[in-house]
Amino acid sequence: MQSYATMSKEELQQEFENVKKIYKEYQGKGLKLDMSRGKPSPQQLDLGMEMLDVINSNSDMKAENGIDTRNYGLLDGIPETKRLMAEIMEVSPENVMIFGNSSLNTMFDMVARSMIFGVCGETPWCKLDKVKWLCPVPGYDRHFAVTEHFGIEMINVPMSEDGPDMDMVEELVSSDPAIKGIWCVPKYSNPQGVVYSDETVRRMANLKPAAKDFRIYWDNAYIVHHLYGAEQGKLLNIIDECAKAGNPDMVYEFASTSKVSLAGSGIAAIASSTKNLDDMKRTVTIQTIGFDKVNMLRHARYFQNAAGVLEHMEKHADILRPRFELVLDTLDRELAGRGAGEWIKPKGGYFITYVTLDGCATEVIRLAKEAGVVMTGAGAPFPYHKDPHDSTIRIAPSYPSLEELKDAAEIFAVCVRYATLEKLLQA
């Protein structure tokens, strides 16, 4: 395909007329499509239904340690569920604590605790003049919403295909004691699908923070969410690496079953050092009587172990893979070589990120909307919703049907061409 960069003004004009025609045709169809939501499809949710049979009125409701899951007690989770999540995270069960639905809630609460009570005896952040946070971009909008809500100043750190720019991370973290954390989605990152390289993980684990209470928020949200098997998504174990580096307390790792079992009824987990867990429990034991132990039991009995989870995740992959490939094939067919942007082919996770020419993302999303395709808002994957280049678009292929996705991806490609041509012709 000829790149727009090599076209004459006349050629561009002609291409634009052509693209406008195609766009109008799509617009005329009056479609209503949505590629904005990183939600599992109903078909994927059906995969979790069997789990609901595992616990019924005939079940033995005792956990392995004899505790009655129906009653009060046991703050940090029943042993079999701790073991399950520990196996998935490749850590020791005593370094794991189980929570309720929504790992976001566990992250928010971690920040809230740090604000009010401080981290391991350090000054509560609410008593400080300024708290700052590193935000690899593009990233997960709801992470940024948490730090924004607490009034924490967010600093963008660019992502590459190896993870965050570690030169920048090292320099900032070691020089500024106001920097208290960094958001990381290290595997199949939201939204790019990047897996942090071994070097990135090692450099992360070897940080020398100026702040004693600096913590890496390692949101391993897509830890088992492979599209092409676990081998493609190999990620070094941050807990081990931090321990080796003499920084055992520098990381909290988060995981959940939201996109494994049921997004509306999952369990969340935190893995960290004993010191960090003890510090956390000092408050959590005051905060709650305990999280839902029956749902913990349901998950442990259904999945049994990490192998059971991985087997289950293959079924998710079988549903997701064709959707990803349809979108990626459409991008390849319609946009490769046009000089109208770039994208990474993810090996897992829930998103594809399309990077337009600078200044085109908002316009692409507007055009798509007017042709009946809702995309995630421009700027969403950035702190304060500000994409400095107005070029990043998050595509979420999981929820629509293949039929819907076919139209949506084609319309998207046309909108990219449209906006790019508009820009080039204005120049």
Next chain:
Amino acid sequence: MQSYATMSKEELQQEFENVKKIYKEYQGKGLKLDMSRGKPSPQQLDLGMEMLDVINSNSDMKAENGIDTRNYGLLDGIPETKRLMAEIMEVSPENVMIFGNSSLNTMFDMVARSMIFGVCGETPWCKLDKVKWLCPVPGYDRHFAVTEHFGIEMINVPMSEDGPDMDMVEELVSSDPAIKGIWCVPKYSNPQGVVYSDETVRRMANLKPAAKDFRIYWDNAYIVHHLYGAEQGKLLNIIDECAKAGNPDMVYEFASTSKVSLAGSGIAAIASSTKNLDDMKRTVTIQTIGFDKVNMLRHARYFQNAAGVLEHMEKHADILRPRFELVLDTLDRELAGRGAGEWIKPKGGYFITYVTLDGCATEVIRLAKEAGVVMTGAGAPFPYHKDPHDSTIRIAPSYPSLEELKDAAEIFAVCVRYATLEKLLQA
């Protein structure tokens, strides 16, 4: 029975020898009993088992409004569960929000939000020099643990059989802007089993707080937990009364199904004004993706409505009533008229409170422990664990079997006599 107050020193001495003998006999039995835990018994938990069959792999997982409970979304709860909890609390469903397991968690989070973000635009409490809280005593130890953890200064307010001393509450709340809240368990209070009188509720609703962000934390933990039917536990509706009084935003009401369905897998709810709920949601929407909607559906489908809940609660009452009556009969038989303390006969809830002569509670609990009966620690129902009179003992009859309870109650009565006689003979 002759009161100790009318006995001569010799009579007391003889009685003491007699009681010591009985005590030694019990001690010799080597029993291991526990009246400390306000937990449902296994028999009660069995009542909730049917609920676990309501949702299975064949279920329609859509809520009334068509939302798929298995997926993300819907922050404030599915309509049928909001309606269920609204019916129980006798409020409108739009004034209700549903949370996960543990209503304590919702209360803790409410205080945490107020600390960090402030209440309805007022100064965040963490920016204030001093925050104070009213604590009707005796009260629920975990309430006091929350306010203590946040460094909030707690002020004791004595309870009577009508509820908290409202003269004191009115004076303090109207004069001191540092007072931001009051803990209330208005029905079958923990631990006395007191139901707030209509006058108490009306005076509470008509408070004229010095602080705009003063809130009543109305923990209706035992809202349907009747021992002798709902009629005995009639409580005025605080939400209505606050609205009538022109104080619609002054109260948060909390409830949960912890001791209705399963303590280890229940749902919690908050009822409040739209303004308060909106203020809360501003943060909760950042905090979480959402609470467990499948468990909400399970509860709504199983109980259907408030009548369904009340019917279910009668089965709990049938199990609890004999336990309460056994303990109360033992107190009547062994202690009435002895001048060795007082107690209230509760009509619901989970506890009986025994009030010894001043300075005897710690000793009774020590004696009981040495005879094999674990009681809730002395001071537990008071802020900072300090019972100013060392006289209040919380008895929890729900968990032990009737056989265990028979021994435990008798041993308790002997210990009360023992400690009382010790005290009188020392005087």
